[in-house]
Amino acid sequence: xxxxxxxxxxxxxxxxxxxxGTAYIALFNYAFARxxxxxxxxxxxxxxxxxxxxxYEEAILRALRWLGLAWDxxxxxxxxxxxxxxxxxxxxxxxxxxxxxxxGAAYRCWCSPERLEAVRQQQRQAKLPLRYDGHCRTLSAAxxxxxxxxxxxxxxxxxxxxxxxxxxxxxxxGAIAFDNQQLDDQILLKSDGFPTYHLANVVDxxxxxxxxxxxxxxxxxxxxxxxxxxxxxxxxPPVFMHMPLxxxxxxxxxxxxxxxxxxxxxxxxxxxxxxxxxxxxLMGWSMPDEREIFSLExxxxxxxxxxxxxxGPIFDLQKLDWLNxxxxxxxxxxxxxxxxxxxxxxxxxxxxxxxxxLRRLIPLLQExxxxxxxxxxxxxxxxxxxLRYDPALLVPKGRSARExxxxxxxxxxxxxxxxxxxxxxxLESCLRAYLESxxxxxxxxxxxxxxxxxxxxxxxPLFATMEVLGRELCLTRxxxxxxxxxxxx
RNA sequence: GGCCCUAUCGUCUAGCGGUCUAGGAUAUCGGCCUCUCACGCCGAAGACACGGGUUCGAGUCCCGUUGGGGCCA
Numbered sequence: 001x002x003x004x005x006x007x008x009x010x011x012x013x014x015x016x017x018x019x020x021g022t023a024y025i026a027l028f029n030y031a032f033a034r035x036x037x038x039x040x041x042x043x044x045x046x047x048x049x050x051x052x053x054x055x056y057e058e059a060i061l062r063a064l065r066w067l068g069l070a071w072d073x074x075x076x077x078x079x080x081x082x083x084x085x086x087x088x089x090x091x092x093x094x095x096x097x098x099x100x101x102x103x104g105a106a107y108r109c110w111c112s113p114e115r116l117e118a119v120r121q122q123q124r125q126a127k128l129p130l131r132y133d134g135h136c137r138t139l140s141a142a143x144x145x146x147x148x149x150x151x152x153x154x155x156x157x158x159x160x161x162x163x164x165x166x167x168x169x170x171x172x173x174g175a176i177a178f179d180n181q182q183l184d185d186q187i188l189l190k191s192d193g194f195p196t197y198h199l200a201n202v203v204d205x206x207x208x209x210x211x212x213x214x215x216x217x218x219x220x221x222x223x224x225x226x227x228x229x230x231x232x233x234x235x236x237p238p239v240f241m242h243m244p245l246x247x248x249x250x251x252x253x254x255x256x257x258x259x260x261x262x263x264x265x266x267x268x269x270x271x272x273x274x275x276x277x278x279x280x281x282l283m284g285w286s287m288p289d290e291r292e293i294f295s296l297e298x299x300x301x302x303x304x305x306x307x308x309x310x311x312g313p314i315f316d317l318q319k320l321d322w323l324n325x326x327x328x329x330x331x332x333x334x335x336x337x338x339x340x341x342x343x344x345x346x347x348x349x350x351x352x353x354x355x356x357x358l359r360r361l362i363p364l365l366q367e368x369x370x371x372x373x374x375x376x377x378x379x380x381x382x383x384x385x386x387l388r389y390d391p392a393l394l395v396p397k398g399r400s401a402r403e404x405x406x407x408x409x410x411x412x413x414x415x416x417x418x419x420x421x422x423x424x425x426x427l428e429s430c431l432r433a434y435l436e437s438x439x440x441x442x443x444x445x446x447x448x449x450x451x452x453x454x455x456x457x458x459x460x461p462l463f464a465t466m467e468v469l470g471r472e473l474c475l476t477r478x479x480x481x482x483x484x485x486x487x488x489x
Numbered sequence: 490g491g492c493c494c495u496a497u498c499g500u501c502u503a504g505c506g507g508u509c510u511a512g513g514a515u516a517u518c519g520g521c522c523u524c525u526c527a528c529g530c531c532g533a534a535g536a537c538a539c540g541g542g543u544u545c546g547a548g549u550c551c552c553g554u555u556g557g558g559g560c561c562a
Contacts, residue, residue, distance in 0.1 A: 120562080129491050130562050173494075182492055184561075221493060221560035244495080244558095251557055282501060282514090290503055292514055309502080312558060316500050319515050329528075367528045428524090446524035458526035 006038025007211045011201065013045045014056035018063030018263040020315065021216065021246055021254060024280045028243055029214050030069045031281075031296075035303040038211070042074035043204060044085045047194050052087070063263040067273045068296055073208075081208040086200050093195035096203050096233070097156045097188055105232035106188060108154040109136040110147050131184040132157065156189035158198075158225060158232075166224040171212075171241045172308060178224040186225050198222060202229040205238055212239045217312070218253070241305065244284045244312045254315055270343055270372025272331075275324040283313040293326060321370045328369050333362045343372050357382070360468050364460035381454040382468065387477060389455035391484040396444035404448055405485035407438055411449060412478040415471075422471045427463040452481035 008029040012022045033040040042061070046052035061076060073079025083089055100106035109132075119133050137159060139147075147154065160183045168176045188199040195203070205213060220242050230237040248258035255261065260269075266276055274295065281299050282292060285307055294302075328336065337359055365378050381387060395404045414434040420426045435445055446462050453474055459465055466474050 124562090127490070168493095170494095176493070178492075182561090216559090217494065218559050242494085247558080249500085253559070279501095284501095286502060290513060292501085306505090311495060313502090314500060316515080319501060322515060325528090365527095368526070431524095442524060444524095450525060456526085460526075462524055 004209075004211050006033060006036040007041060007209050008033050008038060008214055009041035009043050009205070009208065009210050011043045011045045011204075011215075012060050013048065013051075014053055014060060015048060015051040016056060017265075018056075018060040020261045020263060020266070020276075020280075022060065023064065023067055023069070023263055023276065024246055024283060025214065025216055025243060026064055026069050027067075027277060027280050028285070030071075031300050031303040032212065032214060032305070033072075034300040039072040040070075041079070041081075041208060041210070042071045042084065043208065044075050044087075045197065045200065046085055046087045047197070047200055049087070049194070057085075059264065063267070066267060067263070067277055069277075086195075086204065089200070089204065090193065090195075092207070093189065093200055093203055094193060097195070097199060100158075100188065100229075100232055101156065103232060104159070105228075106156050106158055107137055107139075108144065108147070109157045109185075109187075110152050110154045111135055129182065134185060137185065153191040155187045155191050157185040158188055158228060160185050160225075160228060166227050168220070168223045168227055168240060170220070170223075171239050171305065172310060173242070176220065176223075183224055183228075188229075198225050198229065202226050202233075206230070206233070206235050210238050212241060214241045214243060217242045217245045243308070244310050246283060247312045247314045249314055249316075251312070251314065253312075259315055259317075267343060268373070270369075270374065271320065271324050272327045272339065272372075275320070275327040278327070279320045279323050282319075283315070284309045284311070293323070325370045328372070329367050331366075333359070333366065336362055336366060340372055340375060344375065357468075364464055364468065368460065381456065381459075384455075385473075386480060387455040389451065391481070391488055393451045393457060394448050394481055394485060396440075396447055399440075399444065401485045401488050405482050407440060407445065408448060408452055408478055408485070409482045410434070410438065411445075412475060412482065415475060415478070422467060424461075424464045424467050427466050431463070448481075449478075453477050 010022065010026045010029050012019075030040050032038070042064070044057055046057065057075070061074070064071070071077070073081065073084060075082075075084040078084075086093075097106065101108070111132075115135070116132070119135075120130050123130050123133075136157070161180045163180060165177045165179050166183070168178065170176055186198055187196050189195055204210075223240055223242075227237055246254040248254055250258065252258070260266065263276075267273075277296050277299075278292075278294060281294065281296075286309075287294055287299075287302055288307065291298075331339065340358070361379055361382055365375065368378055369375060391401075394408070395401050411431070411434055414437075415430070418430050420430065431445075431449070432442070435442055438445065447457065450459055450462050450465075451457060453459075453462070453466060453469060469477075
């Protein structure tokens with residue numbers, strides 16, 4: 001049944017920061033490989049010299065590793081079919097281009113950019129599809145020899161059959177037929193000796209024994225050219241599976257103009273890698289039991305391509321936020337502290353590092369964090385001194401500033417005299433006793449206190465917050481609030 | 490424009506001919522909990538793009554239209 005071992009790959013171009021689309025495709029390659037006991041390969045497609053950089057390559061690998069999508073073979077770990085960087089495989093492509101030439105499946109083309117532009121111009125005017133007109137396809141042996149002798153630079157083009165059709169078998173969509181007349185005589189080898197995507201991709205997938213090409217839908221249109229190449233070489237093509245394309249909210253292909261796409265962004269923002277994987281696993285795929293929260297391992301366990309949907313899913317930040325919050329809430333507090341340090345290296349955290357303070361805040365903040373990054377604004381009043389806020393917030397509806405000042409001053413005095421433990425439940429009893437002595441309602445008093453102590457109208461529960469802030473800071477802040485109100489009235 | 494892909498609530502999706510007066514999640518709105526927020530719980534509103542077939546029966550199969558998207562420029 002299993003004729004060929006499952007080997008899949010992702011082939012990112014290191015021309016920019018790690019992209020969420022790369023992670024998406026990597027996830028499904030990974031899940032398929034693992035579920036089949038196959039191999040997952042990373043190959044770097046860096047034949048675009050001008051735009052590729054080692055810096056981006058490292059960033060991409062780092063991001064994939066961060067997500068937990070470990071690969072079996074790749075530029076960093078090596079493997080039996082290396083090298084795994086196309087820039088280190090150049091002679092291979094030249095060799096295979098030569099083979100194509102010899103087999104008559106490709107030809108050299110000496111057309112100048114000017115001529116090509118002129119042809120295109122004409123086709124545009126005649127409203128014809130814009131394709132190479134095949135000028136050099138028909139060069140005689142003598143003409144070719146002459147050009148070669150003169151050492152003129154040339155490109156190598158694929159000789160697409162002028163008739164018939166090329167059928168692409170997509171495992172999700174079935175047979176897709178392309179009229180050969182619609183296909184361009186694609187350039188395979190550029191005049192500088194570098195291969196184009198099409199040649200390098202096919203040669204490498206074959207040499208690396210890739211069994212299934214799982215890639216994004218945007219590649220469907222170039223697949224017939226790849227099929228033609230496999231045929232020309234006499235190679236068995238892999239199984240093609242084109243995943244739907246992630247979309248912006250306006251349904252266009254996901255792009256940085258309309259949606260954050262860098263995995264580095266999501267990491268810095270404080271999204272957990274497991275939440276991102278889970279979220280991507282929900283894009284076009286679902287668990288058999290409709291569970292929405294699942295780990296990478298669980299996805300692998302349950303993985304099957306039958307559950308793929310082909311409509312392009314919109315990358316919805318709102319749902320990601322919810323999911324991320326779920327994962328943050330599930331973290332053991334110690335682990336959350338560790339993640340905060342790992343993912344959010346900031347001056348604030350450095351300051352807190354030597355204290356147990358952070359550990360004490362965590363229970364108050366954990367269920368209020370959509371992302372780790374929200375820690376900064378949520379925790380601000382635990383370390384900022386003095387607090388900055390609008391004193392008007394201290395005054396409840398229907399009360400005057402003067403009244404409020406008196407009640408807060410009273411509370412400060414009451415707390416001053418209080419000698420019990422500075423703890424949640426005890427503080428509540430203490431302040432409820434104080435509440436009795438005023439004519440205020442709990443809601444108003446506690447809101448005033450909340451604003452005085454945190455500078456906000458929304459905070460974690462008041463008494464637990466007071467416990468963490470500590471007696472001294474609480475009393476200082478109450479005095480500050482009273483002073484601010486007195487200055488106002 | 491040509492070729493190709495695609496189509497269930499705003500969004501992610503379940504559904505693989507009858508159990509669908511279409512289920513879940515998220516977002517939204519309302520309620521409960523409550524010192525506020527959040528979490529949690531309960532509830533409301535919200536979709537099979539349209540038209541033809543096939544069939545006893547279609548969200549589910551086929552064709553077309555329309556919408557969306559990709560590729561080539």
